[in-house]
Amino acid sequence: MASSMKMMKRKELEGHLQDVDVFEKPKVKLEQYPTTPHIAACMLHTMCSTFDDLTDKCVVDLGVGCGVLSIGATMLGARYVLGIDVDEDALDICSSNLENFEMNTVNLLVADVRHLVSPQCLHLHKKFDTVVMNPPFGTKHNQGIDVEFLKAGLLLSRHAVYSLHKTSTREHILKKASDWGVEAKVLAELRFDLANTFKFHKKTAVDIQVDFIRFSHKIAAHTL
Amino acid sequence: TIEWCKFQLTARSLKTPGKVQKTMKLLTHNMLTSNIIKGVTKGFPLKIVAKKVEVKEVDYNAAFIIKTLSRVDWPALHQAAIEVGHGEELPDELGEDFKENDTLLKKIHNALLQVEVIDGDLVCPESGRTFPISNGIPNMLLLEHEVGN
Secondary structure, eight states: OOOOSOOOOHHHHHHHHTTSOOOSSOOGGGTOOOOOHHHHHHHHHHHHHTTOOSTTOEEEEETOTTOHHHHHHHHTTOSEEEEEESOHHHHHHHHHHHHHTTOOSEEEEEOOGGGSOSTTOTTSTTOEEEEEEOOOOSOSSOTTHHHHHHHHHHHHEEEEEEEEEEGGGHHHHHHHHHHHTEEEEEEEEEEEEOTTTOTTOSSSOOEEEEEEEEEEEOOSOOOO | OOOOOOOOOOOGGGTSOSOOOOOEEHHHHTTOOGGGBTTOOOOOSOEEEEEEEEEOOOOOOHHHHHHHHTTSOHHHHHHHHHHTTOGGGSOSSOOSOGGGOHHHHHHHHIIIIIEEEEEEEEEOTTTOOEEEEETTEEBOOOOGGGBOO
16 A cells, blocks of 8 residues: 655754754764764665655564664654653653654663563564664674664564665675575665764764664565 | 773753653553563563653554554553553553554543653552652663663
């Protein structure tokens, strides 16, 4: 059932997302940095126009932070978005953004994503059409957290999971996907410039090469 | 060395005067369980003790409601609706012919997406442990001893 709504152009989406307030005091330990409007717009536009994974869909944003992905997903027609983050302060900023954008179809939850996916917690499993995330990479004494987020995403999703992972971990991530029996496709390589995010950093520029990957369960074509 | 970021409360409230309203929909409640706590297995549905509830208009889409219903725990939704004062709109059982019943679908749409809990608590039916809904955001962070395997 296709939506008759004309999809917003990527440039227009990016323009809107520039109004999303970001972390004022990002917490290093949580690897907090905002997904830039440009990267978010590229990701979301692909999810929508190439794969039709946002319009009229039920979406969850793992590690929602300030909410740029959730806000963009809603602009592209997601009917309900749940944003989960472990940091209440980030969710305060996210709530403020949702208010500014006058969005009332995004709900937020303070929780540790890793604790939501144990076998007894079936009530979140497979409840979402699409999972989006820009997870922590595991560079701050939290090694393996990127894989844990991915595992959580795959449990919550009926169809697709979109995520960002360091290009240096590509082989490792793709092998995990293969082990789990899910399909994985690197859609694009992106570059994060974190120079201006962490002002105290000694280096003048911190460039991280990142893969934008789409994971999906091997099932028959979904019915709408 | 770990470089700690000094965290300070920012003057964020100056940008948006007045309290920002954040909320929990019953669709969200339908997915929350205290089974995340080590040792708890009968933690669904969470009881809602609502202090402030509002209804906010959300665009209606029948197809989305029908699809969502296939994933919703109906008894839990019904109970939650009663707990927040909107139970009279929903039947005890969903039945078979809801797909053609637009009046009913709109009531379900209202319960799932428009009714919002702004202040209250979620209570585990097995252990009594309370998860607060502060400013409309449920907090399900666990204490160290509550974390399972």
